[in-house]
Amino acid sequence: xxxxxxxxxxxxxxxxxxxxxxxxxxxxxxxxxxxxxxxxxxxxxxxxxxxxxxxxxxxxxxxxxxxxxxxxxxxxxxxxxxxxxxxxxxxxxxxxxxxxxxxxxxxxxxxxxxxxxxxxxxxxxxxxxxxxxxxxxxxxxxxxxxxxxxxxxxxxxxxxxxxxxxxxxxxxxxxxxxxxxxxxxxxxxxxxxxxxxxxxxxxxxxxxxxxxxxxxxxxxxxxxxxxxxxxxxxxxxxxxxxxxxxxxxxxxxxxxxxxxxxxxxxxxxxxxxxxxxxxxxxxxxxxxxxxxxxxxxxxxxxxxxxxxxxxxxxxxxxxxx
Amino acid sequence: xxxxxxxxxxxxxxxxxxxxxxxxxxxxxxxxxxxxxxxxxxxxxxxxxxxxxxxxxxxxxxxxxxxxxxxxxxxxxxxxxxxxxxxxxxxxxxxxxxxxxxxxxxxxxxxxxxxxxxxxxxxxxxxxxxxxxxxxxxxxxxxxxxxxxxxxxxxxxxxxxxxxxxxxxxxxxxxxxxxxxxxxxxxxxxxxxxxxxxxxxxxxxxxxxxxxxxxxxxxxxxxxxxxxxxxxxxxxxxxxxxxxxxxxxxxxxxxxxxxxxxxxxxxxxxxxxxxxxxxxxxxxxxxxxxxxxxxxxxxxxxxxxxxxxxxxxxxxxxxxxxxxxxxxxxxxxxxxxxxxxxxxxxxxxxx
Numbered sequence: 269x270x271x272x273x274x275x276x277x278x279x280x281x282x283x284x285x286x287x288x289x290x291x292x293x294x295x296x297x298x299x300x301x302x303x304x305x306x307x308x309x310x311x312x313x314x315x316x317x318x319x320x321x322x323x324x325x326x327x328x329x330x331x332x333x334x335x336x337x338x339x340x341x342x343x344x345x346x347x348x349x350x351x352x353x354x355x356x357x358x359x360x361x362x363x364x365x366x367x368x369x370x371x372x373x374x375x376x377x378x379x380x381x382x383x384x385x386x387x388x389x390x391x392x393x394x395x396x397x398x399x400x401x402x403x404x405x406x407x408x409x410x411x412x413x414x415x416x417x418x419x420x421x422x423x424x425x426x427x428x429x430x431x432x433x434x435x436x437x438x439x440x441x442x443x444x445x446x447x448x449x450x451x452x453x454x455x456x457x458x459x460x461x462x463x464x465x466x467x468x469x470x471x472x473x474x475x476x477x478x479x480x481x482x483x484x485x486x487x488x489x490x491x492x493x494x495x496x497x498x499x500x501x502x503x504x505x506x507x508x509x510x511x512x513x514x515x516x517x518x519x520x521x522x523x524x525x526x527x528x529x530x531x532x533x534x535x536x537x538x539x540x541x542x543x544x545x546x547x548x549x550x551x552x553x554x555x556x557x558x559x560x561x562x563x564x565x566x567x568x569x570x571x572x573x574x575x576x577x578x579x580x581x582x583x584x585x586x587x588x589x
Numbered sequence: 590x591x592x593x594x595x596x597x598x599x600x601x602x603x604x605x606x607x608x609x610x611x612x613x614x615x616x617x618x619x620x621x622x623x624x625x626x627x628x629x630x631x632x633x634x635x636x637x638x639x640x641x642x643x644x645x646x647x648x649x650x651x652x653x654x655x656x657x658x659x660x661x662x663x664x665x666x667x668x669x670x671x672x673x674x675x676x677x678x679x680x681x682x683x684x685x686x687x688x689x690x691x692x693x694x695x696x697x698x699x700x701x702x703x704x705x706x707x708x709x710x711x712x713x714x715x716x717x718x719x720x721x722x723x724x725x726x727x728x729x730x731x732x733x734x735x736x737x738x739x740x741x742x743x744x745x746x747x748x749x750x751x752x753x754x755x756x757x758x759x760x761x762x763x764x765x766x767x768x769x770x771x772x773x774x775x776x777x778x779x780x781x782x783x784x785x786x787x788x789x790x791x792x793x794x795x796x797x798x799x800x801x802x803x804x805x806x807x808x809x810x811x812x813x814x815x816x817x818x819x820x821x822x823x824x825x826x827x828x829x830x831x832x833x834x835x836x837x838x839x840x841x842x843x844x845x846x847x848x849x850x851x852x853x854x855x856x857x858x859x860x861x862x863x864x865x866x867x868x869x870x871x872x873x874x875x876x877x878x879x880x881x882x883x884x885x886x887x888x889x890x891x892x893x894x895x896x897x898x899x900x901x902x903x904x905x906x907x908x909x910x911x912x913x914x915x916x917x918x919x920x921x922x923x924x925x926x927x928x929x930x931x932x933x934x935x936x937x938x939x940x
Contacts, residue, residue, distance in 0.1 A: 392929045396858070402919065408912025577718065577721075
């Protein structure tokens with residue numbers, strides 16, 4: 269018995285502070301939401317399985333996007349091309365249609381990621397500006413491709429199934445997130461590539477001197493990030509029955525925020541996938557609670573920003589020199 | 590002679606930006622059906638001013654090795670604030686302008702406090718604070734609107750003569766009459782450039798560069814790193830405030846437009862890079878960024894005048910504009926990467 273408690277205590281000590289704080293804030297959000305619904309309509313709708321499953325479904329979109337973003341942030345880079353990687357893959361995949369659109373869309377995401385990775389790793393352009401440029405180019409390509417109109421092609425049936433369907437009482441989108449998440453955890457913890465991602469984020473020079481071609485690690489992470497963005501794009505296209513121009517704009521900032529609130533160091537090298545999951549849930553539940561409370565947009569933005577700042581001030585501060 | 594070579598090497602980025610601007614703007618004015626006129630100059634400088642201010646605002650934190658992702662949000666907030674305050678006359682408007690500039694400065698200082706005392710990463714701190722600023726802007730102006738004193742707006746966004754007439758004195762006459770057609774915004778841009786050049790010569794200006802080059806070394810040399818960073822973000826907020834104030838005067842209204850705010854932030858980073866400021870900090874300057882912003886705008890101007898039957902005629906189609914802008918940005922930053930292929934010691938690549 270004591271061995272078990274010791275093990276649990278040791279486990280708890282090794283868990284990042286951010287995990288406890290995100291868990292606490294998720295609890296707080298659910299509590300506040302319940303108090304609100306109890307006082308207005310006398311129900312506990314925040315604690316019903318239907319509501320929670322629905323939130324998990326919505327969180328899946330952000331969760332998949334945040335997974336890719338986390339890989340890149342672990343390297344100490346950032347991918348600002350997420351909005352249009354997402355939209356480009358979704359638009360081209362829905363234009364093609366059918367089952368073949370799935371590998372096609374993922375390949376497009378991978379290609380964009382490859383371009384980002386090559387620019388960042390070999391040209392040594394800061395990722396912030398290179399991915400920003402790629403984002404603008406993709407936007408330009410899609411404006412030419414669609415002629416500036418909303419694309420007319422509808423999302424194939426499988427995309428809608430993936431986004432809004434459910435199996436065994438669980439939304440399919442959640443299964444997709446679980447699969448992507450399991451893949452990410454496996455890659456980060458069980459493969460050399462994953463270990464190198466952390467190592468490059470800590471000290472790229474040292475990894476290079478150990479004989480590892482760090483540039484290809486960077487390229488690999490960007491490719492995976494592109495694939496995650498593409499998958500998010502196709503799920504979103506299924507959710508809204510078609511791809512549209514601004515579909516990715518609302519995902520960039522929340523994806524970065526989810527990763528950082530989850531305790532991943534924005535300078536790279538440190539962070540857990542559990543943190544990213546909890547960060548994603550915190551953000552999704554927070555915005556859901558604010559909508560339920562019918563908070564006007566102004567208040568939502570202020571609270572959203574203040575919560576991120578507040579949480580980071582509690583556990584995301586850098587060491588003093 | 591040697592002195593000149595050194596100057597050119599130190600200001601490569603700035604000189605390239607000036608040359609690009611001369612090229613693109615020259616091409617535009619040559620092809621313009623009316624040619625280069627005072628009215629055209631006036632219109633163009635009004636179109637450039639807000640982005641130029643955003644770019645100058647972005648430069649100072651970048652020089653310290655940071656970044657300010659809230660530039661567009663501060664502009665939007667000040668824009669909405671101005672639409673509330675500048676509807677009156679005379680002294681009320683002067684006080685209103687002062688309040689707007691102060692608001693910009695305070696927003697910048699708030700960012701600075703998060704970075705310096707909160708010890709948050711600039712990227713994420715300003716990303717989060719921009720949500721707060723946009724929220725405040727939406728609180729002031731849930732829907733676009735507001736009434737700005739038309740005379741004030743016209744005086745400050747037209748030309749020197751108009752501003753002089755509005756301030757009570759007469760228009761310029763005699764040998765100086767040509768100078769009366771100088772756009773007010775061009776004069777304001779010169780004023781802001783002067784402000785930056787003055788700041789650069791003060792100890793804090795020099796220390797800004799020192800902190801960006803190496804914060805540890807600067808600290809060891811007795812530079813008060815925290816204060817320098819705080820001032821850098823404060824000044825950034827001030828410049829963004831000037832841009833936001835101008836947006837209000839130009840459009841005559843306040844508009845809490847989130848996509849527009851994001852576009853200003855992202856373009857300001859692009860302008861900083863084109864202007865030759867290193868995103869790693871410590872090298873560059875706000876004049877370069879000013880020209881970087883002018884380059885970005887001048888490229889966009891060219892789309893209006895390209896002849897449809899020329900070799901580049903397909904570019905007259907506005908659908909291609911975002912693509913070409915993106916390619917120019919990507920090309921410009923990739924050209925800056927040529928040094929990677931020149932260095933012999935591979936280790937130096939990893940900063």
